[in-house]
Amino acid sequence: MTSTLTPATHRASFSLAGETDARRAVDTLTEVFFEGDAAVAAFERPDGRWDVTVHFAQEPDRDLVRELVAGAAGADIAQTISFDVVEAKDWVKASLDDLVPVPAGRFVVHGSHDRARVPPNKLGIEIEAALAFGTGHHGTTRGCLLLLDHLLKSRSPRRVLDLGTGTGVLAIAAAKSCHAKSCRQSRHQPILASDIDSPSVAVARDNMRINSVAPGVRVIRATGFAAPDFAREGPFDLVLANILANPLRQLAGPMRRHLAPSAHVILSGLLTPQARAVVAAYRARGLVPVRQLRIDGWSSLLLRYEG
Structure with a gap:
């Protein structure tokens, strides 16, 4: 280092x-x-x-x-x-000293200095402190990982989108879970990960390579659902979006148009008092809440599309 x-x-x-x-x-x-x-x-x-x-x-x-x-x-x-x-x-040294491995269900988010501390029965996700948001230490990221772990125990979504990917931690978790299940490429197309911020896209792509999932994840720069990639690679069976409350409310309509029947959506970046308004915006588009986690004052939501 x-x-x-x-x-x-x-x-x-x-x-x-x-x-x-x-x-x-x-x-x-x-x-x-x-x-x-x-x-x-x-x-x-x-x-x-x-x-x-x-x-x-x-x-x-x-x-x-x-x-x-x-x-x-x-x-x-x-x-x-x-x-x-x-x-x-x-x-750099100070941030790494603080970034101890974070368990979230079967996932463990860690830095390169802690590879040896990942138990053999867990899925390690190596993320370094970087400009992009999402090292697993924030309550929103951990909430998303816990909900993802819960969902993937019973579901195997074919088309996955990580919207606002940041460091790429959620896309990496989904890709590693698919690999652990020995998913066949004929059934599961590459995960699509997007971010509005160019430095985040670069960081995410690096992290895909570090975690050996680059062939299974495609990272693009895009604002909302404006890029043609979303229509081309959707509709999605699972959307992960760890952003902020106001953008999530604004994205409820466009997101619904890119969901497959019975799709699931995991949302976070919400202070707990903001969760009710976000749920209302998505319920109006046919999504119903399935589960809510509260960690350190932040809420993470799992919703199901009934359209």
Whole structure:
């Protein structure tokens, strides 16, 4: 493992009540600070609030930062900004130290440094810390894996789609399960995995090769269901979508049009209070909830299409 010592950075942090305010603040800060001068990120917390963090290469003008945040989110929020310095650290080593193997049913998600810790009766999924989302340590990914494991004990879907694949962990799990069942290529076509983000597509393709499932998974860059690949390779017997609540609600209609009769859908990326609205959107399209898992404040759903 190569040591990657990240230089010390200056950080500004604050919290906002909702997604709209967080997006406005991020947009404002991104417009002012050039790429390389600052990195802006926003994350939703389990309680529904949003944390916004800005990392600066050089010590920032604090008054300017407060002025920008005040314009985007109000003077009261600007007064709550905290400034500190993040010391130099080998973040790669630190992240790997934290990424212990994660069991999820028959699956174990692990890094390359933990290959030997995967029990022989489990299906190891090797995922390194990367830019793409999904190492198995987040409650949404683990929830999806547990539901997938539950479903595949009684089902053997022929056409599988991993929508918003991130690191590719769910597609890898489905492909390894198929291999463990000795699925015949004449019955099971390659899994289709898609992501809107080009770096995620590259990471996912690398992970397919690392996990020896590349021939059984095709990874594409696509937004929603717009690419012709979905119509060509569907309708799908199983769709996996670990995204976010709002995009999942918007995708309910397009997804239904790409489902085979009696198909199953596994959804996650939902804070538990958001699950009811997502279920309602899919129930309106003929999908009924079968099972719901709650892990660390996040919900994962298994639904069946009755169309």
